[in-house]
Amino acid sequence: MVHEHINIDQIFSLSALRSDNWRHLLGVSRKWVSGKVDMAEVKESFTKLEPMEMLHAYPGPKLVAKLSKDLVEERKDAFTALVARISFSILTRYYKEDPNEWSLNPEDGHGDSFNSAGVHRPYFEVLIVAPDRVHNVERNVQALLSQRQKDDDFIYEPLVVHTFQDAFCAVAVNNNICAVAIFDGFDFTSRLPVPQLNRTMGELHIHADEDHIGLQLASVIAEYRPELDLYLMSDQRPQDITEDPRSVCLKRVLYAVEEPTELHYAILEGVRDRYETPFFDNLKKYAHRPISTFHALPIARGKSVFKSDWIRDMGEFYGKNLFMAESSATTGGLDSLLEPTGNIKKAQQKAARAFGADHSFFVTNGTSTSNKMVLMAVAKPGDIFIVDRNCHKSHHYGAVLGGLYPYYVEAYPMKEYSMYGAVPLLAIKKALLNLRAEGKLDRVRAVDMTNCTFDGHVYNTRRVMEECLAIKPDLVFLWDEAWFGFAHFSPFLRPRTAMGAAANIEKWMRTPEALQAYEAQQAELGQQASDEVLLNTRLIPDPRQIRLRVYQTHSTHKSMSAIRQGSMVLVKDVDFVQIEPQLHEAVFTHATTSPNQQLIASMDVARRQMELEGYGLVSNAIQIALDIRHQIKTHPLISKYFKVLGADDMIPAEFRQSGFKDFLAPGTNWSDAAVSIRDDEFFLDPTRITLVCGTAGYDGTQFKTLLADEFNIQVNKTSRNSVLFQSNINNTRSDVAQLMRVLLELATRADNELAHAGAEGLKRFEERVVSLMTDVPDLPNFSHFHDEYRSDIGGKPSVEGDIRTAFFKSWDTSNNEYVGLFSEECDKRLKEGPPMVSAKLVIPYPPGFPIMVPGQVISQEIIDFMRKLDVKEVHGYDSSLGLQLLKLK
Numbered sequence: 005m006v007h008e009h010i011n012i013d014q015i016f017s018l019s020a021l022r023s024d025n026w027r028h029l030l031g032v033s034r035k036w037v038s039g040k041v042d043m044a045e046v047k048e049s050f051t052k053l054e055p056m057e058m059l060h061a062y063p064g065p066k067l068v069a070k071l072s073k074d075l076v077e078e079r080k081d082a083f084t085a086l087v088a089r090i091s092f093s094i095l096t097r098y099y100k101e102d103p104n105e106w107s108l109n110p111e112d113g114h115g116d117s118f119n120s121a122g123v124h125r126p127y128f129e130v131l132i133v134a135p136d137r138v139h140n141v142e143r144n145v146q147a148l149l150s151q152r153q154k155d156d157d158f159i160y161e162p163l164v165v166h167t168f169q170d171a172f173c174a175v176a177v178n179n180n181i182c183a184v185a186i187f188d189g190f191d192f193t194s195r196l197p198v199p200q201l202n203r204t205m206g207e208l209h210i211h212a213d214e215d216h217i218g219l220q221l222a223s224v225i226a227e228y229r230p231e232l233d234l235y236l237m238s239d240q241r242p243q244d245i246t247e248d249p250r251s252v253c254l255k256r257v258l259y260a261v262e263e264p265t266e267l268h269y270a271i272l273e274g275v276r277d278r279y280e281t282p283f284f285d286n287l288k289k290y291a292h293r294p295i296s297t298f299h300a301l302p303i304a305r306g307k308s309v310f311k312s313d314w315i316r317d318m319g320e321f322y323g324k325n326l327f328m329a330e331s332s333a334t335t336g337g338l339d340s341l342l343e344p345t346g347n348i349k350k351a352q353q354k355a356a357r358a359f360g361a362d363h364s365f366f367v368t369n370g371t372s373t374s375n376k377m378v379l380m381a382v383a384k385p386g387d388i389f390i391v392d393r394n395c396h397k398s399h400h401y402g403a404v405l406g407g408l409y410p411y412y413v414e415a416y417p418m419k420e421y422s423m424y425g426a427v428p429l430l431a432i433k434k435a436l437l438n439l440r441a442e443g444k445l446d447r448v449r450a451v452d453m454t455n456c457t458f459d460g461h462v463y464n465t466r467r468v469m470e471e472c473l474a475i476k477p478d479l480v481f482l483w484d485e486a487w488f489g490f491a492h493f494s495p496f497l498r499p500r501t502a503m504g505a506a507a508n509i510e511k512w513m514r515t516p517e518a519l520q521a522y523e524a525q526q527a528e529l530g531q532q533a534s535d536e537v538l539l540n541t542r543l544i545p546d547p548r549q550i551r552l553r554v555y556q557t558h559s560t561h562k563s564m565s566a567i568r569q570g571s572m573v574l575v576k577d578v579d580f581v582q583i584e585p586q587l588h589e590a591v592f593t594h595a596t597t598s599p600n601q602q603l604i605a606s607m608d609v610a611r612r613q614m615e616l617e618g619y620g621l622v623s624n625a626i627q628i629a630l631d632i633r634h635q636i637k638t639h640p641l642i643s644k645y646f647k648v649l650g651a652d653d654m655i656p657a658e659f660r661q662s663g664f665k666d667f668l669a670p671g672t673n674w675s676d677a678a679v680s681i682r683d684d685e686f687f688l689d690p691t692r693i694t695l696v697c698g699t700a701g702y703d704g705t706q707f708k709t710l711l712a713d714e715f716n717i718q719v720n721k722t723s724r725n726s727v728l729f730q731s732n733i734n735n736t737r738s739d740v741a742q743l744m745r746v747l748l749e750l751a752t753r754a755d756n757e758l759a760h761a762g763a764e765g766l767k768r769f770e771e772r773v774v775s776l777m778t779d780v781p782d783l784p785n786f787s788h789f790h791d792e793y794r795s796d797i798g799g800k801p802s803v804e805g806d807i808r809t810a811f812f813k814s815w816d817t818s819n820n821e822y823v824g825l826f827s828e829e830c831d832k833r834l835k836e837g838p839p840m841v842s843a844k845l846v847i848p849y850p851p852g853f854p855i856m857v858p859g860q861v862i863s864q865e866i867i868d869f870m871r872k873l874d875v876k877e878v879h880g881y882d883s884s885l886g887l888q889l890l891k892l893k
């Protein structure tokens with residue numbers, strides 16, 4: 005095994021490296037016991053561990069000192085036994101539950117307020133940042149510890165560091181930290197080498213602020229992990245602190261010498277606030293109350309299930325609580341999702357806080373419904389919205405239901421993999437400028453994009469919004485972040501979420517530099533800048549004019565611990581007072597009047613989890629993804645047949661302005677990624693892993709079926725020659741190991757088969773690979789809406805169209821006609837007309853984007869693409885009838 009040298013600023017890889025290195029130390033010390041290595045080797049291995057252990061409360065100074073002593077005094081057996089215990093405890097996390105794990109002699113017990121009498125209390129760590137060798141700090145820590153009681157709701161352990169950089173590293177790598185107490189006056193620079201951190205801090209312009217180092221640290225931590233509670237222990241005058249705008253990120257300021265009791269209670273209270281799940285807590289109480297139900301939900305309380313001879317197994321399978329917690333009542337504190345005033349409202353407020361929004365709304369019918377609700381709420385019939393043609397079908401149907409006119413813009417194609425990337429900003433700006441030239445800007449309500457896309461393309465949300473706002477300052481943005489809800493809990497991805505970017509724009513707007521930058525650009529551009537110039541300029545909006553109006557939808561169930569269909573709408577809209585009544589109506593239009601209680605509760609709980617451990621879980625999901633990518637790339641046999649697409653394969657160089665290539669490119673580290681995230685037009689979400697399987701002779705669907713049927717591995721989506729894996733907060737290193745084992749088995753199988761295939765077999769294999777990888781159909785762009793569904797101005801065909809009229813026209817069957825896809829008539833009509841106009845939204849799976857929408861004229865490219873499609877599932881197309889068309893007037 006490779007025993008890697010650890011630098012504490014290696015953020016993503018550290019958790020895994022930590023346990024690997026303990027295991028390595030254990031291996032070496034066992035060899036020491038049996039005389040195979042000398043003490044120097046053990047010492048080297050132990051010394052390498054120390055910097056990382058400094059950032060964790062466990063094993064802590066007492067156990068580490070004992071190890072050092074045993075090592076120096078060559079007590080081989082004692083040293084090895086303790087290493088074994090600590091290593092196992094870190095791996096299994098026993099130290100969080102068992103006080104004995106902290107003792108020099110396990111039999112002695114921890115001697116204080118740890119878990120007792122079998123009651124599980126969640127464990128966390130409090131980072132204490134304080135000057136070194138200051139006597140009263142040590143006294144304060146001891147005083148804090150002495151406050152802990154057996155009946156506290158949670159257990160915590162302190163972790164003390166003495167410099168700004170160590171504190172930053174601890175916050176970055178220690179997932180147990182839930183609160184930070186900062187005693188002013190510590191040093192900036194770590195005594196350990198932190199080259200990556202130095203570089204990134206340089207990039208982010210973080211320098212020592214000698215006078216206010218405590219506040220500076222607090223503001224940096226708040227930016228990195230906003231969910232943490234920050235306490236400043238100071239002896240400055242309160243006004244000196246509150247005058248500094250950075251103080252807004254503090255939960256409390258306490259007078260260092262006086263307040264250990266207050267600090268203790270504040271820490272517990274802060275964690276309790278995140279822990280409390282208003283709806284779920286009440287639902288649990290409700291479930292255990294004696295209740296007779298006379299409403300229409302016989303399954304509630306489960307009597308008809310558990311007493312049944314025939315369906316009792318359902319009760320046994322799901323467990324009693326599911327039925328006890330079922331209710332259609334909105335009384336008894338259960339609140340109403342459609343008109344929340346009690347604990348659902350509180351749960352939603354907490355979710356808004358957790359995801360950095362002003363408001364949040366729980367939706368129990370998936371993001372499919374959230375999207376329709378938002379579109380209907382923010383726009384009225386006849387309004388235009390600029391939308392990725394390749395977006396989820398809920399947006400197209402949202403336009404149909406709300407009467408919006410979609411102005412379709414195209415993502416860049418990735419023809420070789422039969423998928424699309426994301427929509428270049430240039431296309432969005434062009435759309436806005438075209439609409440402006442046609443005098444329609446007042447009808448343009450929203451820009452609606454998918455962030456990230458199914459395949460992981462993440463927009464530079466801030467830049468898109470800023471440049472669009474420079475053209476129309478009151479535009480609404482809908483970011484469909486169905487897949488990306490978790491991203492808020494990664495400091496790297498958060499700035500690229502809708503809410504993260506909106507927060508940054510909001511902050512920027514308030515600075516004097518914003519207006520200066522705007523005015524400087526205006527002076528340069530002049531009044532009459534051409535569209536050409538505007539397209540080629542990174543536009544700066546007028547901060548005085550901006551109405552920041554941002555909506556994000558996410559499928560909580562896709563990336564967090566919510567039950568299927570749990571979705572949220574997040575809002576940061578300065579004009580929300582006008583939208584709120586409309587959103588209400590939209591909710592009434594689309595939401596069920598019988599929302600599922602378990603679903604609502606699961607969203608409440610998903611929020612709790614993300615606020616308390618989301619950072620660690622998301623870091624782990626990213627680490628797992630990087631591991632998978634690395635292992636596939638470097639394995640000689642697996643990489644012969646399979647390839648994971650890197651950022652450079654998924655995003656053309658013109659959209660990676662920083663020059664970032666890929667996570668695995670030689671010499672790349674997370675500070676390069678940080679720069680790419682800040683500057684590049686698109687960034688690849690590392691957790692979405694496209695594996696090319698066409699090179700092994702499998703098409704996507706075939707490979708997906710093989711993985712599922714033979715190996716019980718489920719994948720997310722397929723394309724003609726690839727499958728998409730997604731790592732999430734549920735994955736462990738065992739999943740990585742299993743995936744690698746399976747890929748190795750399949751690569752070995754392919755190798756053996758080819759070895760015995762003979763010349764003819766080899767030729768067939770190569771032809772198959774060429775057909776999958778090279779002979780791929782062109783992806784058809786959106787053609788245009790037919791004249792009947794457009795209102796052109798000045799003879800110039802409009803891009804946006806009346807999809808709603810076209811959609812409902814087919815309801816009258818006399819308006820429909822059918823033409824066979826492979827028929828001569830189809831070819832004839834393409835050449836000679838009359839044009840064929842689709843009655844339907846036609847979506848093949850894969851690739852899953854609509855190749856026709858109602859009212860769209862069908863082009864030769866669309867027919868060519870459909871004829872080459874070899875997929876079974878094509879929504880909106882019945883091969884026995886042919887293409888469903890709208891008759892023309």
Ligand SMILES: Cc1ncc(COP(=O)(O)O)c(C=O)c1O
Nearest residue numbers: 370371372396454484486559571
């Ligand atoms: C981009 C996008 N938006 C919305 C949805 C719909 O989300 P849900 O399944 O939560 O209804 C999906 C589903 O795959 C999607 O890919």
